[in-house]
Amino acid sequence: MSYSDLPSATLATLSITTPTLSQGGERYRVIVTATKNGVSASETSSVATLTVTKASQSAITITSTTVTYGETLTLTTSGGTGSGALTFTKNSGSCTIAGTTLTPSAAGSCSVTATKTRDATYLEDISTATIKINTRPITIKPSD
Numbered sequence: 001m002s003y004s005d006l007p008s009a010t011l012a013t014l015s016i017t018t019p020t021l022s023q024g025g026e027r028y029r030v031i032v033t034a035t036k037n038g039v040s041a042s043e044t045s046s047v048a049t050l051t052v053t054k055a056s057q058s059a060i061t062i063t064s065t066t067v068t069y070g071e072t073l074t075l076t077t078s079g080g081t082g083s084g085a086l087t088f089t090k091n092s093g094s095c096t097i098a099g100t101t102l103t104p105s106a107a108g109s110c111s112v113t114a115t116k117t118r119d120a121t122y123l124e125d126i127s128t129a130t131i132k133i134n135t136r137p138i139t140i141k142p143s144d
Contacts, residue, residue: 019050021052021120021121024051024053025050026049026050027049028049028050029048031044054118054123056122057080057082057122057125058080059127060114060126060127061079061127061129062127064131065129065131066131068104068134068136069106069135075100075101075112079125082116084119084124085116086114087114088114089115090110090111090112092111093108093109093131094107094109094110095131107134110130110133111130112129112130112131113128114126114127114128
């Protein structure tokens, strides 16, 4: 196994401020060399392995939370980081979901989960919300 000098490792610590996932698993060791009165001595550390994990996304929040029975609601979120796909699923209640469209089947409520999937850099994040389904207004006209 070969090792190479790291120019940034000239101090007592090595700081990698923005490691990439591809650096995960890289192995490092420290060789300390001291010279005193013309005599040099060195000591080599044990090997340390760099662990790089995916970052957490900024939290997603379902922002569309009210609909009237008889209408549809486009489900929307705020937050989230990265390029992962955003999907919505029904947990319970009186509605159906197709893509980002929620269709109420009765007045009441519907529990929905939004999932922003992981990508090359970020972990998955989820948010759950209760969508309030209002009753449809009824208009009564007097007869002629």
